Amino acid sequence: MAEGSNPDKINRRSANITEGVARAPNRSMYYAMGYTGSDFGKPMIGVANGHSTITPCNSGLQRLADAAVDSLKAAGANAQVFGTPTISDGMAMGTEGMKYSLVSREVIADCVETCVGGQWMDGVMVIGGCDKNMPGGMMGMLRANVPAVYIYGGTILPGRYKGQDLNIVSVFEAVGQFSAGRMSDEDFCEIERRAIPGSGSCGGMYTANTMSSSFEALGLSLPYASTMANVEDEIVDMVRQAARVLVEAVRLDLKPRDIVDKKAIENAVAVIMAIGGSTNAVLHYLAIAHAAGVDWTIDDFERVRQKVPVLCDLKPSGQYLAIDLHRAGGIPQVMRELLDAGLLHGDCMTITGRTVAENLADVPPLTADNKVIRKVSHPLYAQGHLAILKGNLSPEGCVAKITGLKNPVITGPARVFDDEQSALAAIMANRIKAGDVMVLRYLGPKGGPGMPEMLAPTGALIGQGLGESVGLITDGRFSGGTWGMVVGHVAPEAYEGGTIALVQEGDSITIDAHQLLLQLNVDDAEIARRRATWQQPAPRYTRGVLAKFARNACSASGGAVLDKD
Numbered sequence: 001m002a003e004g005s006n007p008d009k010i011n012r013r014s015a016n017i018t019e020g021v022a023r024a025p026n027r028s029m030y031y032a033m034g035y036t037g038s039d040f041g042k043p044m045i046g047v048a049n050g051h052s053t054i055t056p057c058n059s060g061l062q063r064l065a066d067a068a069v070d071s072l073k074a075a076g077a078n079a080q081v082f083g084t085p086t087i088s089d090g091m092a093m094g095t096e097g098m099k100y101s102l103v104s105r106e107v108i109a110d111c112v113e114t115c116v117g118g119q120w121m122d123g124v125m126v127i128g129g130c131d132k133n134m135p136g137g138m139m140g141m142l143r144a145n146v147p148a149v150y151i152y153g154g155t156i157l158p159g160r161y162k163g164q165d166l167n168i169v170s171v172f173e174a175v176g177q178f179s180a181g182r183m184s185d186e187d188f189c190e191i192e193r194r195a196i197p198g199s200g201s202c203g204g205m206y207t208a209n210t211m212s213s214s215f216e217a218l219g220l221s222l223p224y225a226s227t228m229a230n231v232e233d234e235i236v237d238m239v240r241q242a243a244r245v246l247v248e249a250v251r252l253d254l255k256p257r258d259i260v261d262k263k264a265i266e267n268a269v270a271v272i273m274a275i276g277g278s279t280n281a282v283l284h285y286l287a288i289a290h291a292a293g294v295d296w297t298i299d300d301f302e303r304v305r306q307k308v309p310v311l312c313d314l315k316p317s318g319q320y321l322a323i324d325l326h327r328a329g330g331i332p333q334v335m336r337e338l339l340d341a342g343l344l345h346g347d348c349m350t351i352t353g354r355t356v357a358e359n360l361a362d363v364p365p366l367t368a369d370n371k372v373i374r375k376v377s378h379p380l381y382a383q384g385h386l387a388i389l390k391g392n393l394s395p396e397g398c399v400a401k402i403t404g405l406k407n408p409v410i411t412g413p414a415r416v417f418d419d420e421q422s423a424l425a426a427i428m429a430n431r432i433k434a435g436d437v438m439v440l441r442y443l444g445p446k447g448g449p450g451m452p453e454m455l456a457p458t459g460a461l462i463g464q465g466l467g468e469s470v471g472l473i474t475d476g477r478f479s480g481g482t483w484g485m486v487v488g489h490v491a492p493e494a495y496e497g498g499t500i501a502l503v504q505e506g507d508s509i510t511i512d513a514h515q516l517l518l519q520l521n522v523d524d525a526e527i528a529r530r531r532a533t534w535q536q537p538a539p540r541y542t543r544g545v546l547a548k549f550a551r552n553a554c555s556a557s558g559g560a561v562l563d564k565d
Contacts, residue, residue: 055088060199071243112140129153134211135284154230156200176463200230204315206480210277219350227326273384278480286559305384317404408513443476444493449550455479
């Protein structure tokens with residue numbers, strides 16, 4: 001036990017199992033796992049291991065979990081390993097399996113909370129890779145509220161073909177190019193084979209890399225930890241350091257909800273804007289704030305967006321990948337630039353026991369010749385890219401990703417689809433034309449259920465050269481790899497009788513990111529007439545986890561969480 005430590009704080013389990021007749025049987029269970037008497041004076045740290053062979057995002061996590069166990073023991077703690085599930089968004093995309101993706105966020109959060117609480121752990125290290133591992137693990141950490149650190153499994157290295165870097169989105173866009181006759185069969189097959197060269201999470205500034213980057217800014221991951229490559233050795237060294245930091249945090253009783261307050265979330269969202277991150281970050285930070293008990297609404301994203309510029313030239317709407325960002329100085333370099341410009345709260349505490357400003361003190365100022373990260377005085381875009389639109393189509397708000405667009409405004413006729421598959425079929429059959437506004441509905445938290453991502457349709461639009469000339473709105477979500485004239489998280493959703501359910505083929509719709517407007521150009525009396533005749537469809541699932549999610553999920557404007565009043 002560390003000198004000067006408080007045993008009531010450092011070892012909740014030890015205090016718990018020494019009471020009354022419970023002591024002997026509880027200890028016997030631990031002796032069966034090789035514990036000795038001296039082990040009961042050590043902090044017991046959970047290691048939530050997201051390793052699986054389901055996806056390359058998670059297939060490289062076991063060596064990190066092994067390093068965590070060894071390093072926690074070396075730091076004077078005992079490790080208790082438990083598993084968390086994962087769903088591969090990239091593999092599930094465009095299938096019924098995609099409906100389980102957002103559901104898995106809640107399952108992961110429940111796993112972490114349940115194991116930490118049920119086993120009375122003194123701290124927890126969460127190791128994750130694929131998209132929902134990130135917010136799910138963070139929500140579980142915040143609910144459990146014992147000292148905790150998030151370990152991101154690392155980004156993937158790029159594939160390569162004909163002198164070009166490849167990543168998972170390259171494949172989805174190739175589908176559109178191939179169907180439009182703009183790509184040969186040989187090139188299509190080679191891109192498919194070469195896009196994913198090994199383990200690690202999808203390489204652009206997509207959802208996993210967005211969330212990992214934001215966790216650094218939030219204060220619950222170590223500096224530089226969020227952009228490392230899974231296959232490189234430095235990530236193992238980071239895990240060892242994180243184990244030492246976590247054991248010290250247990251000694252200090254420094255807990256997640258001591259760190260995550262409104263200013264910390266604002267720091268995280270500022271970094272998301274600066275790096276051009278995923279639209280999913282909006283949904284997930286509403287959920288994270290709820291788990292932390294922090295008052296944070298969808299309108300707060302717009303408030304931060306208007307003052308924080310986009311600094312990083314990253315895919316999907318830019319040139320570079322997450323590993324390029326790492327080599328250009330990583331998230332600390334981005335944060336130092338924001339801090340110097342007065343756009344971060346430097347006094348926020350982090351899991352290191354130091355403030356944000358103290359962590360960044362040794363980071364050199366950003367140089368003007370950095371190709372990946374721009375200076376605040378010369379940004380890619382003067383304001384953030386995740387705009388919150390409102391209007392009669394989404395009075396609760398929705399999310400538009402407006403980077404990479406020459407003009408984020410369109411008014412056009414609605415092309416209406418009640419599922420993703422029919423929408424994709426229309427694109428592939430060349431029935432969608434420039435100027436159309438596609439409406440994909442009954443795909444929200446309750447209607448999907450599970451709010452699936454629309455990467456297949458949006459990737460096909462990009463591949464056919466329609467990314468800037470066709471609008472697409474949905475009460476579902478988008479992949480972090482999506483870009484174009486797209487608006488997601490429309491709320492209220494169609495299944496709940498939102499206006500998106502009342503749109504008819506050919507109706508005029510306006511998307512205007514300048515005015516922050518999503519509008520159905522139909523008079524109020526006609527909308528009221530349609531609403532009076534609308535009937536809620538039968539639920540698509542009546543039993544099991546999808547049915548439970550559909551019954552309990554709140555609106556996307558509240559994060560689609562299951563425990564909101």
